[in-house]
Amino acid sequence: MEELSAKIDRLLSLPPYSQPPDEREFGLLELLKEELEYGCQRHVGYANYIRQWPVDFHSARRVSELPFLPVGILKANPPLSFVGPHEIKRTLTSSATTSQSPSRVALDAATSRRMTKGVVAIVRDHIGPSRRPYLVVDTSDFMRRADSLGARSAAIQGLQPFATQATYCLLSDEKGELTLDRQKLQEFAENHRDAEVLIYGFTFILWNHLVKPLMAENVCLNLPNVRILHSGGWKRLQDQAVEKAVFNDQLARLFGCSPHCIIDFYGMVESVGVIFPDCQEGNKHGPSFGDVIVRDPLTLEPVAAGEHGIVQVCSVLPTSFPGNLLLTEDLAQVIAYDGCACGRRGIGFRFAGRVPKAELRGCGNLETKRTATN
């Protein structure tokens, strides 16, 4: 395990987007094979799955040939884990708003440490290394539990290494309804007018609880040196028909900054430590310690550049749960497999929404036992 950890740390220490794709793939492939072997030794069910994969992973020549797990399998409770209960330091849970039962991800100390390092390496590449005042467009209420962390709190906490101090500008009542603490927001804006500041919020929270109420009053916070990061997806804004360009434009107007200061990132708690911020070209890239494969739903082979498919995230960071190769329930378009004008090497892709909810179809669509009511 120590040897494996050292190899992971070595990849983590590299600049995240500088390796040529082939070189990066070679490094990832060898390490992921070792992690598959390690996982098989730690979990008999996982070993059974890997053993029966159509291709022996030892002979795989591409990361795309390695056995992947569908992310939905991480909804198991208790969570699928490669470590004993006493070694689990924290359990991450996915947002319950997008699925009825959340994913549960068991983190031991090593995986937790790597998660922080991974996020820092990626974010640093996009916003620079400095610490700065941090405005969280959310409430601090749910940050108190140490043993369990949801998607929002994980994202908020992941950016703490870039913060000198954190300010939470939303309040929640006993029903969990969020309201804007205008005084706190105003104080933050006045205190840091010309400073570099960092702002984070879930996409729909930024829109519903910050942009909408303040734009109606034509407010400008005059924070031109802001970097605004947001995540969580656009699903909850679909019914309001909020386009990304409109979102960026309105948010920029509110803060008095350029729309280029706004960074949408794609991340999921199951893919610990690997997030995918937009580059200035509007594309997302995989870091040196992870990757993305976009698979054709018809064949599950990687799609050609320009085509859409199901996203698979790859990460060497987790060793406490089987999260190295996860087929997500998200769709993306591959823009190019290398050569993005932003200078980052490797795949450039754009998120294209969720896979529609899986439903059995037609007259054979029976999914429950017969009961008196049906």
Next chain:
Amino acid sequence: MTTLTATKVVQAVHAPAEITDAADELRRRAANDEMTPNEVMTVFEAWAMSLQAKELDEVPGIVFLRMWLRRGTLEPIINRELGEESLNGGWTEYGRARCKAFPLGVVGHWPAGNIEIQPILSMTCALLGGNAALVRIPRGLFDLTRMLMEKLERAESGERLARRIFMAAFEHGRLDLHEAMARAVDGAMIWGGKESVLQVRSLPFPHWAKLAVFGPRISVAAMDAGAWSDPEQQKTWCQRLARDVWQFDQQACSSPQVLYLERSPGRATTQFLSSLQRAFEAENQAHPRQTIPAALTSAIARARAAWLLGDPSRHAVFPMGPDWTLLVGAGSELPEPVQGKTLAVLEVDNLMDAVAKFDGNVQTLGLGMANAEREKDLALLAGQRGVDRIVKLGRMHTFTPPWDGVDLIRPMVRIVRHVSSAD
């Protein structure tokens, strides 16, 4: 007033009045021009011939539709359901009474969206009873149904049959159009999943309307050891099963989701499973998928992982892609269906144990049995446990009434009984 012409049988509908007008016109035409089952079958024969066209070869179920429309298939069904004299519209003697089938009038059809030929199949049942047919075409079947109907229009010289058909294409969510259609019909054949069936059944049908509802079911295959271990028959059985799984992408109520294999001391299923794998590979090569919803790919991937992670004693065989999956294990519990050519293969000590656990949701039991006496016992138990069709593997989709335990033509006619006043 909607113009009903033979070349515009399939029409996009936008307003309730279009449906009401169409139904009125259909009712008038059917009443003014009665067609006996024999006359209908003559048109069907010509239609079956025109469906031999090469461009239709890839239509799922087309081979079956061609067979279904043949006189040799339909005549015995009509004789059994409507009486021996019914072919030419005659009265059939029953003791001191005589009976004759009369059409209900206009029969509405709500087919499921996953069976390509179902709008046509459903409609033919009503037409054979002398009815006019008002058919709602699901969005995904619009072009295909139009192609099939154009063949009818060309095959029929006098357009008598086509003039009593109206196919309405409209969005699933247009409740006003569904309601207009329900109000306009005298009978209905309703097919599909639970949600769809419940929605359609609750529409405002006239109080006299007869409804035939074919709701969601699943189907199961089972083989005794004498059948699956027979080296001479093994390959054939596996090919039959693969065909049953492949048709309709395993989404039909008659698609097998599970195969129970009865254990036998000293006989391992290894060779049978290899043969089944080869049959699946061959079927996949012959009939590869052209497209798949991403959601189904995800569901298949989840099913594979859940099967193997959940119990290390289980096995699975599958290619890299989502083309097909065999989930191999043991036990008589009925697993949740996955569809998408994902077959659970479960070894059981006694097939009776598995069938005894059916709860009324199983429509068809496809059998491969070497022991004929045990098959009779199994059929009896299956009937008691709610199964409506017990057929040989390879024929699970053969659309022969009774279907779901009921006849297909008789529910859409009135059987008039005449007892002579002279007696």
